[in-house]
Amino acid sequence: MGADASDLSLVRRVQRGDKGAFDALVLKYQHKLVKLVMRYVRNPAEAEDIAQEAFIKAYRALPQFRGDSAFYTWLYRIAINTAKNAVVSRDRSPIEYNIDRNNEESYDMQSRLKDSETPEALVLTEEIRSIVNAAIEALPEDLRTAIVLRELEGLSYEEIAAAMDCPVGTVRSRIFRAREAIDRRLREVFEGGLGRTEELG
Amino acid sequence: MKEELDSQLSAMFDDELASAECELLARRLSRDGELRARWERYAVIAAAIRAERGVRLNARVARRVSVIVGAEPALAATAAPGRVSRRWVRPVAGAAVAASVAAVSVLWLRTHQVPGPVAAAPELAAVLATRVTAPTVVPAAARSPAGPDSYVVPPAARSGAAIVPAELANYVVAHSMFSPPVARRNLLSSFMTSEPAAAGPIAVSTDGAQGSPRDAKGSAQ
Numbered sequence: 001m002g003a004d005a006s007d008l009s010l011v012r013r014v015q016r017g018d019k020g021a022f023d024a025l026v027l028k029y030q031h032k033l034v035k036l037v038m039r040y041v042r043n044p045a046e047a048e049d050i051a052q053e054a055f056i057k058a059y060r061a062l063p064q065f066r067g068d069s070a071f072y073t074w075l076y077r078i079a080i081n082t083a084k085n086a087v088v089s090r091d092r093s094p095i096e097y098n099i100d101r102n103n104e105e106s107y108d109m110q111s112r113l114k115d116s117e118t119p120e121a122l123v124l125t126e127e128i129r130s131i132v133n134a135a136i137e138a139l140p141e142d143l144r145t146a147i148v149l150r151e152l153e154g155l156s157y158e159e160i161a162a163a164m165d166c167p168v169g170t171v172r173s174r175i176f177r178a179r180e181a182i183d184r185r186l187r188e189v190f191e192g193g194l195g196r197t198e199e200l201g
Numbered sequence: 202m203k204e205e206l207d208s209q210l211s212a213m214f215d216d217e218l219a220s221a222e223c224e225l226l227a228r229r230l231s232r233d234g235e236l237r238a239r240w241e242r243y244a245v246i247a248a249a250i251r252a253e254r255g256v257r258l259n260a261r262v263a264r265r266v267s268v269i270v271g272a273e274p275a276l277a278a279t280a281a282p283g284r285v286s287r288r289w290v291r292p293v294a295g296a297a298v299a300a301s302v303a304a305v306s307v308l309w310l311r312t313h314q315v316p317g318p319v320a321a322a323p324e325l326a327a328v329l330a331t332r333v334t335a336p337t338v339v340p341a342a343a344r345s346p347a348g349p350d351s352y353v354v355p356p357a358a359r360s361g362a363a364i365v366p367a368e369l370a371n372y373v374v375a376h377s378m379f380s381p382p383v384a385r386r387n388l389l390s391s392f393m394t395s396e397p398a399a400a401g402p403i404a405v406s407t408d409g410a411q412g413s414p415r416d417a418k419g420s421a422q
Contacts, residue, residue, distance in 0.1 A: 006213045009223035013231055017277030020231030023267050027241040028214070030262040031248035035255075044255045048262050055266045063276055128258040132249035150215060151250040157217045176211040183242050190242060 007071035014062055022062075026055050029072060033079050040083040050086050054079040124189075131189060135182040146171055147178035210236060214243045 007028075013021035033051040034044070041047050058078050065074060136144055142164070149155045149163060157175075161168045206229075212218040213226050230236055245258050 004216060005220040005223045006216045006218060006227075009220065009227040010230070012224075013227050015276055017275035018231045019267075019270050019275060020237070021227060022270055023263065024227075024230050024237055024240055026263045026266045027237065028244050030266075031244060031253060031256050031258070034257075034262065035248075035253040038255050042255075044257060047255070048257070052262050052265050052269075055262070056269055059266075059270050059273070059276075122257075125256075125258045128245060129249045129252065132246055136250070148250065151247045157212075157215065172208070172212050172217065175215065176208045179211050179243055179246060180207065182246050183239065186242055186246065190238075190245075 004067075004070040004072075008067055011062065011065060011067070011071050014059070015065075022059055025071070029075060030055075032072075033075065036076065036079055037083045040080075040087050046086075050083050051079065053086075054082040057082060127189060128186065131185050132182055135185045136178075139178055139181055143174050143178040143181070146174035147182075150175050206236075207239065210239060211243065214240065 007025065010021040010025050014025070030051060033054060034047050037047040037050045037054070038044065041050065054075070058075050061078070065071070136147065139147070145164060146160055149160045150157075155163065157168045157171045160171045160175075164171065206226075209218055209222060209226055210230070213223055213230075218226065230240060241263070248256060248258055
C-alpha cells in the first residue's frame with residue numbers, strides 16, 4: 001500500500017491520454033477543492049467556478065507533474081493560487097450591477113444574483129446529507145465507528161485498526177460494508193435528483 | 202467477484218490499495234461508467250459526513266470539467282512532441298552556451314593577447330636585432346652532406362625572453378611602463394625566472410656567428 005498510489009495510478013493514465021481517469025480524480029476531489037476555495041470566496045457558485053478553473057489548469061499542467069509530491073498537495077497549491085488570483089482580479093474590477101438601490105425589487109434581485117445557492121441545490125444537498133446521516137445512524141456500531149474514523153477523523157486503516165483493536169483487513173471490510181449500506185440508500189436520490197439539479201443549476 | 206471489486210474500489214478511494222492493484226483498477230475506473238458512478242457516490246458520502254458548509258453535493262464541477270477536458274486534446278498527444286523537443290533542446294542549448302563561451306574567450310584572448318618582451322618593447326627589439334639577429338652558421342659537422350653550405354639558423358633570441366641580457370633590464374623595465382599591465386608582469390617574471398641565463402652576456406662570435414653550447418647542440422640535432 002503506497003500513499004497516493006491510487007491518485008498516482010490515475011494521474012499516470014491521464015498523462016497517457018486517458019481522460020476518464022481525470023474524471024475520476026475530479027469526482028474524488030471536487031468537494032474538497034470547493035471547500036478549500038471557500039476560504040477565499042464566500043459565494044458557493046464562485047467557489048465552484050474557481051475550483052473548475054483549478055482543475056482545468058491542473059489538467060493542462062499534468063504533463064509536468066512528476067509525482068514528487070502527492071497529487072492532492074499539488075492540486076491544492078494550484079487551487080490556492082487560482083483563488084488568490086481570482087480574488088485580486090475581482091477586487092480590481094468588481095462587477096457592477098446597474099441596479100437602483102431605491103428600487104426594492106431590483107435590489108432583491110441583486111442579492112439573489114450574488115447568492116447563487118439556489119433553493120433546489122440547497123434542498124438536494126440537505127436531502128443527501130440527511131440520507132447519509134440516517135444511513136450512518138442505522139449502521140451497526142463497528143461499521144459506524146470505522147467509517148466515521150475514516151471520513152471524519154481522516155485516520156488510515158492502520159490507525160483505525162489500532163483504535164478498534166482489530167486487523168487492518170477487518171477495517172477495510174467494515175469501511176466497505178458501511179459505504180455499501182449508505183450507497184444503497186443514496187443511489188435512489190442520485191438517479192433521480194442529480195439530473196434535475198443540473199438542469200436547474 | 203463483484204463484491205471484491207467494489208471492496209477494492211473502496212480501499213482505492215482511501216489510498217489503501219496496493220500499487221499494482223491500483224493500476225488495474227484505475228484502468229477499469231476510467232472505462233466503466235457504473236464503477237465511476239459508485240466512486241462518485243463514495244466522494245459524496247465522504248463530503249456529507251464531513252458536513253462541509255456551503256459545498257453543494259452535486260457533481261456540477263465534475264461535469265463541467267469533464268465537458269471542457271473532453272474538448273481538449275489528450276495529454277499523450279500534446280506531451281509527446283514536448284518530450285522530444287525537451288530531449289534535444291538541452292544538449293543543443295548546452296553546446297550553444299559552450300560555443301559562445303569559447304568564442305568570447307578567443308575574442309578576449311585576441312584583443313588582450315599577451316605580447317612577448319620584444320613586442321612589448323619595440324626599442325628593445327631594435328637593440329636585440331643589432332646584437333642577436335646575425336645569422337648563425339651551423340658547424341660543418343652538423344651540416345647535411347647534401348645541403349647547402351650556408352645554412353642559416355633562425356636567431357635563438359627571438360624564441361623567448363630567457364636570453365634577454367641583464368644589462369638591458371633597466372631599459373626594458375623603464376619602457377615596459379607603457380605596455381599593458383599583464384605584459385609588464387609577464388616581462389618581469391621572465392627576468393626573474395631567467396636570471397642565471399640572463400646574467401651573462403650573449404656569446405657572439407667574432408665572425409658574426411653567435412650561440413651558446415645549448416644552441417649549437419639544438420642545431421646539431
